[in-house]
Amino acid sequence: MVGQRIKERRKGLRVTQTQLAELAGISVNTLYKIERGQTNPTLETLTKIANVLGMEVCLQLKKPQKIDS
Numbered sequence: 001m002v003g004q005r006i007k008e009r010r011k012g013l014r015v016t017q018t019q020l021a022e023l024a025g026i027s028v029n030t031l032y033k034i035e036r037g038q039t040n041p042t043l044e045t046l047t048k049i050a051n052v053l054g055m056e057v058c059l060q061l062k063k064p065q066k067i068d069s
Contacts, residue, residue: 002046009053034061035041 001013010020017035021028025048033039034049041049043057 001037002041003035003037006031006049006053006055009055010035013053015053019061020049020052 010017012055016021017028017031021031024031024045026045030041030045031049033046034041046057049055
């Protein structure tokens with residue numbers, strides 16, 4: 001899901017994977033894997049990509065669930 005959104009935004013801005021990877025300071029291979037859902041990027045990597053694409057990374061906390069012991 002995250003990778004697909006990154007890919008859609010990148011294409012909408014007419015930026016190549018090579019350009020985005022260079023601007024974000026990550027490898028093209030890493031970006032390729034993120035866009036295809038083949039890896040779980042770190043928050044740091046997501047933030048780098050989001051900054052280049054003019055996006056924002058948001059974390060939403062769920063309500064705690066009761067755990068039965």
